[in-house]
Amino acid sequence: MKVRDAILGLKLYQAGKPIDEVKRELGLDDIIKLASNENPLGCSxxxxxxxxxxxxxxxxxxxxxxxxxxxxxxxxxxxxxxxxxxxxxxxxxxxxxxxxxxxxxxxxxxxxxxxxxxxxxxxxxxxxxxxxxxxxxxxxxxxxxxxxxxxxxxxxxxxxxxxxxxxxxxxxxxxxxxxxxxxxxxxxxxxxxxxxxxxxxxxxxxxxxxxxxxxxxxxxxxxxxxxxxxxxxxxxxxxxxxxxxxxxxxxxxxxxxxxxxxxxxxDTEFLKRVIDENSRGREYLYCEYKRLGLEYIESQANFIMVNVKRNDKEVFNELLKRGIIVRPGYLFGMDGWLRVSIGTMEQNKKYIKELENILVNK
Ligand SMILES: Cc1ncc(COP(=O)(O)O)c(C=O)c1O
Structure with missing residues (x-):
């Protein structure tokens, strides 16, 4: 088969792990996906x-x-x-x-x-x-x-x-x-x-x-x-x-x-709620990262990069075992970091609790 030369230089895009895939692979029911910067409040x-x-x-x-x-x-x-x-x-x-x-x-x-x-x-x-x-x-x-x-x-x-x-x-x-x-x-x-x-x-x-x-x-x-x-x-x-x-x-x-x-x-009301929830979640996560002594990059979006100062693949896998999907930083050339979408307050709290457990127990 002769494909165009340019195609040979392409890499497959590695998307955030889908919820159903994690359920299948790990036999978990309750999954929180904070990997693809999706809207945790759904839609209008x-x-x-x-x-x-x-x-x-x-x-x-x-x-x-x-x-x-x-x-x-x-x-x-x-x-x-x-x-x-x-x-x-x-x-x-x-x-x-x-x-x-x-x-x-x-x-x-x-x-x-x-x-x-x-x-x-x-x-x-x-x-x-x-x-x-x-x-x-x-x-x-x-x-x-x-x-x-x-x-x-x-x-x-x-x-x-x-x-x-x-x-x-x-x-x-x-x-x-x-x-x-x-x-x-x-x-x-x-x-x-x-x-x-x-x-x-x-x-x-x-x-x-x-x-x-x-x-x-x-x-x-x-x-x-x-x-x-x-x-x-x-x-x-x-x-x-x-x-x-x-x-x-x-x-x-x-x-x-x-x-x-x-x-x-x-639906401007829904949009306002989304923006307010996101800003609240952002502030909460900043506070928690400070408490845990973790460096983060100030974000104007619905995700934050955080430096977990560990092997990011390992922390990603540990979070996955606990039903939380994030993005490991090596994918972006930022080893030791995670990109984590801002979820609902409940999701943010669960994520922080599990992250703390992982980092403290290492
Ligand atoms: C910076 C940026 N641009 C574009 C896109 C593409 O988004 P979509 O194709 O869903 O509109 C994304 C998706 O994550 C993104 O992060």
Whole structure:
């Protein structure tokens, strides 16, 4: 079989362990999953209603234009529908961006510890990923801009950054934007946008007027709790949006996801509860980590990186045996660390209790 050379360079994405798999493997009933930055509060009841309502319409193809969803997003964001594109999660939009801009041998630039799918999608197109070392666990924004050369096509600004949870603040962003050549695409991956509470976080939608080489990516998978339905969107110039719309499959955003996303956007009360619970959980975990003498990275997202100062694979396995799934840091090149999603308060407490048992008993 002859596959494209670029495919040979791809690694299989290692997702968080699914709950049912852990149940099967360890014979446990009660599992807490804090591994994939999912929403522990589920989703809005308005979403559940819509899912039931559309259950008997799945014999129909979805609306290829995403009319209702784009209309709702346009109102929410204050941009024209022509500036919006949707697909099965922002993951597939990352791939579409590479389909659009990366030729064989082109480069894209990401932070050394950032979202792996930037690398996969670049490599898939025969491109080369350039990883810029982190500065104090944050993206080195200036360093990333300094790494631009004639082959650079895309800069991946992940903010809040997965897995470190740090943001690019206003000053940092504004100090580099005019240094970036117009033919380099700036991707603001804002998958965790809704969770941010720091006033120094820049609002990027108004920047699109000046920077037509900027693309903003958002998702319904995180704060809106629709990870299993697969729906993400992007905002960019009309020209970029038009191209991306020709690349993504016409029916990629399924009929239920489109309606569910509209319902999710309308439930601002649910979103507020999610954000408040997350902020409360974040503060609780900071306090507990301090009590346990563990270093952590301040996060603006729904997960925190914590340095357990032990073999992270071992601590991951010990937590797993106790029914708690997290992500070991070696997967991100951060040995000795764990990335742990913020759960409900009950889940957070159980996790801390088990973590303390493991660390004290070693
Ligand atoms: C930074 C970042 N971007 C994009 C995604 C993709 O999310 P989705 O495809 O579910 O929209 C994720 C998922 O974890 C992420 O962490």
């Amino acid at each position: 009841t308005k979403v559940c209603d819509v899912i039931k309502e559309f259950a008997d319409k799945v014999n129909l193809y979805p609306d290829a234009s995403n009319y209702e969803l784009k209309k709702a997003l346009s109102k929410y964001l204050g941009v024209n529908v022509e500036n919006i594109f949707c697909s099965t999660g922002s993951d597939s939009l990352i791939k579409a961006i590479c389909n659009l801009f990366v030729n064989d041998g082109d480069e894209t630039i990401m932070g050394e510890v950032s979202f792996q799918r930037y690398e996969d999608s670049t490599v898939l197109m025969g491109g080369k990923i350039v990883k810029v070392p982190m500065k104090n666990y944050m993206l080195d924004v200036k360093g990333m801009v300094d790494a631009i050369n004639d082959r650079t096509r895309v800069l991946w600004f992940c903010t809040p950054n997965n897995p470190t949870g740090s943001i690019i603040n206003k000053d940092e962003l504004f100090s580099v934007l005019d240094l970036i050549p117009k033919d380099v695409i700036i991707v603001m991956d804002e998958a965790y946008y809704e969770y941010v509470t720091d006033d120094n976080y820049p609002q990027t939608v108004p920047l699109l007027e000046k920077y037509d080489n900027m693309i903003i990516l958002r998702t319904f998978s995180k704060a809106y709790g629709l990870a299993g339905l697969r729906c993400g969107y992007g905002i960019a110039s009309e020209e970029i949006a038009k191209y991306i719309n020709t690349i993504v499959g016409p029916f990629d955003t399924n009929i239920i996801a489109q309606q569910a996303a509209v319902a999710a956007l309308s």
